[in-house]
Amino acid sequence: MFKGQPKGLYFLALSNTGERFGYYTMLAIFTLFLQAKFGFSAAATSNIFAGFLALVYFLPILGGILADKFGYGKMVTTGIAVMFVGYMCLAIPVGDSAAGIAAMAGALVLIALGTGLFKGNLQVMVGNLYDDPKYSAKRDTAFSIFYMAINIGALFAPTAAEKITKWYMARDGFSYNGDIPALAHQYLDGTLSSDGLAKFTDLAAAQGAQWASDLAAFSRSYIDSLSGSYHWGFALACVSLIVSVLIYIAGRRTFKHADVNAKQEVASGHAAQVELTPAQTRSRVTALMLVFAVVIFFWMAFHQNGLTLTFFARDYTAAEATGLTRIGFDVFNLVLLVIAVYGLFATFQSEKSRGKLIAGLVTLASLGVLVWKYFASGDAPVEILPQKFQQFNPFFVVALTPVSMAVFGALAKRGKEPSAPRKIGIGMFIAAVGFLIMALGSIGLPVPDALAETTGDYRVTPNLLIGTYLVLTFAELFLSPMGISFVSKVAPPKYKGLMMGLWFGATAVGNYLVSIIGMLWGGLPLWILWGILIVLCLISALFIFSIMKKLEAATNA
Numbered sequence: 001m002f003k004g005q006p007k008g009l010y011f012l013a014l015s016n017t018g019e020r021f022g023y024y025t026m027l028a029i030f031t032l033f034l035q036a037k038f039g040f041s042a043a044a045t046s047n048i049f050a051g052f053l054a055l056v057y058f059l060p061i062l063g064g065i066l067a068d069k070f071g072y073g074k075m076v077t078t079g080i081a082v083m084f085v086g087y088m089c090l091a092i093p094v095g096d097s098a099a100g101i102a103a104m105a106g107a108l109v110l111i112a113l114g115t116g117l118f119k120g121n122l123q124v125m126v127g128n129l130y131d132d133p134k135y136s137a138k139r140d141t142a143f144s145i146f147y148m149a150i151n152i153g154a155l156f157a158p159t160a161a162e163k164i165t166k167w168y169m170a171r172d173g174f175s176y177n178g179d180i181p182a183l184a185h186q187y188l189d190g191t192l193s194s195d196g197l198a199k200f201t202d203l204a205a206a207q208g209a210q211w212a213s214d215l216a217a218f219s220r221s222y223i224d225s226l227s228g229s230y231h232w233g234f235a236l237a238c239v240s241l242i243v244s245v246l247i248y249i250a251g252r253r254t255f256k257h258a259d260v261n262a263k264q265e266v267a268s269g270h271a272a273q274v275e276l277t278p279a280q281t282r283s284r285v286t287a288l289m290l291v292f293a294v295v296i297f298f299w300m301a302f303h304q305n306g307l308t309l310t311f312f313a314r315d316y317t318a319a320e321a322t323g324l325t326r327i328g329f330d331v332f333n334l335v336l337l338v339i340a341v342y343g344l345f346a347t348f349q350s351e352k353s354r355g356k357l358i359a360g361l362v363t364l365a366s367l368g369v370l371v372w373k374y375f376a377s378g379d380a381p382v383e384i385l386p387q388k389f390q391q392f393n394p395f396f397v398v399a400l401t402p403v404s405m406a407v408f409g410a411l412a413k414r415g416k417e418p419s420a421p422r423k424i425g426i427g428m429f430i431a432a433v434g435f436l437i438m439a440l441g442s443i444g445l446p447v448p449d450a451l452a453e454t455t456g457d458y459r460v461t462p463n464l465l466i467g468t469y470l471v472l473t474f475a476e477l478f479l480s481p482m483g484i485s486f487v488s489k490v491a492p493p494k495y496k497g498l499m500m501g502l503w504f505g506a507t508a509v510g511n512y513l514v515s516i517i518g519m520l521w522g523g524l525p526l527w528i529l530w531g532i533l534i535v536l537c538l539i540s541a542l543f544i545f546s547i548m549k550k551l552e553a554a555t556n557a
Contacts, residue, residue, distance in 0.1 A: 006129050008258060009142055011251025013149035016122055018244030019080070021153035021160075022087065022237030023115070024394070027306050028161040028387040029230050032181075032314070037227040038096050039185035042311065042448065046518020049307050052108050053511030057299075057504040059116025064124075064501025072121040072128075072497070073259040076248065079118030084241045086110030091235035093228060120500040127488030127496070128258035140420070140485045141405060147481035148401040151394035153240075158391040159331040161233045165385065168229035174207055174222055176385055178314040181226060183452070184219035196452040281492045287551050288490060288499055290544075291424060291483065292506035297540040298479055299510025300517075301431055301533040302472060305390060307518050308529065309438075309465065314386035315451055316442075316526075318459045325462055326382045327374060334395045336373075339366040345402045389465050396473035404477045420486035421544060421551035427478030428541035434471035435533045437464070442526035449522045 030052075034045045067075045089107035094100045126146055130139040169176055183200040186192040192200060204211040204218045211218035276284070327333045343363030350356045411417040418426065441464040446454050483503065491499035517529050544551070 005138060005142060005145065006132075006135055006254070008129050008251065008255030009126060009145065011247060011254050012122055012126050012129075013146045015244050015248040015251070016119075016146070017149045017153040018240050018247060019083070019118065019153070020150045021157055022083075022240030022244075024154040024157035024390070025161050025240070026087065026090070026111075026234055026237050028158045028390050029165070029233050031307055031310055032387065033227065033230040036181040036223060036230065038101065039182075039189070042521045043519045046307055046515040046521070050512045050515030050518065052112060053303060053306075053514065054508040055109065055112035056115045056508070057511055058508035059112055060120035060504035061116075061498070061501035063117040064120050064497030064499070066117070066497075067121045067124065068495070068497040071259065072125050073252075075117045075121045076125075077245070079114045079116070079121075080241055080245045080248075081114070082117065083111055083114030084238055086112075086114055087234055087237040087241065091231050091238065093231045096227075116501075116504075120504050121497065123484055124488065124496050124500050125255055125258045127485075127500075128260070129255060130488075139489060140408070140482065143481045143485040143488070144401055144405055144477075147477075147484070148398050151397035154394035155334065155391055155398060156331060157394075158387045158389075160236060161387050162385045164232045164236065165226070165229040165387075168232055169225050172221070172225040172228075174225050176226070177203060177206075178319070178386055179203060180207075180222055184223055186452075187215055188219050193452060195455075199452070199455065276492050281495075283553070284490050284492055285495070285499075287421075287553075288487060288502070290547055290551065291421065291486065292502055294424065294428065294540045294544045295479065295483060295503075296506050296510040296513070297536045298428060298431055298475070299507045300513040301435060301537055302476065303511050303514045304517060304533070305393060305469070305472075307514055308521055309389070309468070310386055311448070311518075311521060312438075312442075312526070313384075313389045313465055315448065316445055316458070316460055317384070317386075317389075317462055317465060319384055320381035321384055321462050322379075322381045324374075325466070326377070327370070328392065328395075328466060329382045329384055329388055329462075330373075331391060333370055333373065334391065334399075336366045336370045338395070338399050339363075340370070341399050342402060345406065384462060389462070389469070392466055392469040393473055393476070396470055397477065400473060400477060419548075419552050420482045420489075421548060423478045423482045424486075425541050425544040425548070427475045427482075428537050428544065430475035430478060431472060432534045432537035432541070434468050434475060435530045435537070437468050437471060439527040439530040439534065442530060445526055447523055447525060 031045050031049050034040045034048055035042075040048070063075050063079065086107050086109070089103065089110065092103075094103045123146070126142060127139070130136055130142055135142075165176060179199070180203055183192060183196060183203065186196060187200060200215065201212055204215055207218070207222070321329050340363050343359045343366060346359035347356050347363060350359055408417050441460060445460070446458055484500075487499055487503045488496070517532065520529055520532075
C-alpha cells in the first residue's frame with residue numbers, strides 16, 4: 001500500500017490533512033452555529049450551508065484556470081493565506097445584528113475562495129507525480145492514500161469542536177442541550193407555545209434553579225455562551241492552517257517537479273507529453289462531463305451529513321450512548337481500532353517473520369488497551385453532542401481504505417478489477433442503500449415541526465446513524481478517490497487544472513442541491529425525505545451503467 005510511493009505524496013497529503021482538520025472542525029459546528037447564534041430556521045440554515053458548500057466546490061474552477069496560467073504551487077500558497085484570513089474573521093464575535101451577518105458572509109466567501117485556490121491544485125500536483133512511468137501504475141493507490149490523509153484530519157475535527165464547546169460553556173456554568181437554542185430564540189421572539197414554554201422552563205431549571213425565574217436572561221446568556229464556544233472552534237482552524245503551510249514548505253523539494261503546468265513545461269523545453277488529437281480531447285472531455293453529471297447527485301446525498309443528518313442527530317437521536325456503542329464516541333478508541341486494522345494487514349503482508357511478529361504484537365496491544373478502557377470506564381453512559389457523529393465517516397474511511405485497496409488489488413491480479421467509471425456506478429447503488437437504512441429507521445417518528453410540543457420518548461439509537469455512515473463510507477470509497485484519480489488520468493494535459501476544477505464544480509452543484517432536503521425539513525415525514533435521495537442515487541447509478549462503454553473507451557483513448 002505505502003511501498004514504492006514518491007515522498008512528495010506524503011508531504012502533499014499531510015498538508016491537506018492539516019487544512020482539512022480546520023475545515024471539518026468548522027463544518028462540524030457550522031449549521032449549529034447558524035441556528036444557535038442567529039436563530040435561523042432550518043430552511044434559511046439549509047440555504048446558507050448549501051450556498052457556502054457550493055461556493056467552496058465551485059471556486060476550484062477559478063483556481064484551476066489561474067493555475068493553468070500561473071502555476072499550481074502559487075495558487076496553493078495563496079489559497080492558504082486567504083483561508084487563514086477568512087477563518088480569523090469568522091472567529092471574531094461581532095454580534096448577531098445585520099452587520100454581524102454581513103461579516104459572517106464575508107468570512108465565508110474568503111474561506112471558499114481560499115479553498116478554491118488550494119484544494120484542486122494540490123490534487124493536480126499529486127496526479128502529476130504519477131505521470132512518471134515509474135509510478136503510473138500506483139495512481140489509484142496514491143489517491144486512496146491521499147484521500148485517507150484527508151480523513152485523518154476530519155476524524156479528529158468533531159472531537160476538537162466538542163471539547164471546545166464543553167470547555168467554554170462549563171466556564172460559564174452551562175452544559176450543552178440541543179433543545180435549548182431553538183426554544184430560547186422562540187422565547188425571545190415571543191413565538192413560543194404554552195407547551196414549549198413548560199418544556200423550556202424545565203430545561204432552564206436543569207441548568208441552574210435561578211434561571212427558571214428569568215427566562216429572558218437565561219436565553220441571552222445561553223445563546224451567547226454557546227455562540228462563543230463556536231467562535232473558538234473557528235479559531236482552531238487558523239492554527240491548523242499554520243501547521244499545513246509549514247508541512248508544505250518543508251516538503252517542497254520532494255514535489256517541486258510536479259509543480260509544473262503544461263504552459264510552463266513547454267516554456268522550459270522539457271515537454272514530454274504527447275499532444276492529443278482534437279477527437280481524443282473531445283472524447284475525454286465528454287466522458288468527464290458525463291461523470292460530473294452523475295456525481296452531482298452523490299454529493300447532494302452525501303453532504304446531508306452536515307445538514308439534515310446533523311439535525312437528525314440533534315433532534316431524533318438519543319443524547320447518550322450505552323454498552324458497546326460507547327466505544328465509538330471516544331476518538332482515541334477509534335484510533336486504537338485503526339491501529340488494530342493496519343496492524344492486522346501488516347501481519348499478513350510483511351515479508352519477514354520479524355515484521356509479522358511486530359505487527360501482530362501491535363494489533364494485540366491496541367485491542368488490549370481498547371478492552372481495558374471499555375471495562376475500566378464502567379457502565380456509565382457517554383454524553384453525545386450532535387457534531388460528534390461526523391467523526392464516524394472519516395474513521396470508516398481511514399479504517400476501510402486498506403480493506404478496499406486489498407480487495408481491488410486482489411481483483412486486479414485476476415484481471416477483474418472494475419474500471420473507475422464502474423466503481424462510481426457501484427458507489428451510487430451503495431449510497432441508495434445507506435439512505436434506505438435511514439428511511440426504515442425513521443418510520444413512525446414525529447415530523448420536525450411537531451417536536452416542540454412532543455414530550456414522549458421518540459429518540460432512536462445512535463447505531464442508526466452509525467450504520468448509515470458506514471454504508472455511505474463504502475459508497476464514498478468507491479466514488480470519490482476513484483473519481484479524482486479518473487480526472488487526473490483522463491483530463492487532457494493542457495486542461496488539467498480546469499478539469500479538476502470542474503470535478504469540484506460538479507460537487508458544488510450537488511452541495512447546493514443539499515438545501516432541497518433541508519428546505520423540505522419541517523412538515524414531511526422523514527422517510528419521504530430519505531426516499532427522495534434513494535431514488536436520485538438509483539437513477540444516477542442506472543445512467544452511468546448505461547453509458548459505461550463510452551466512459552471506458554475514453555479512459556483508454
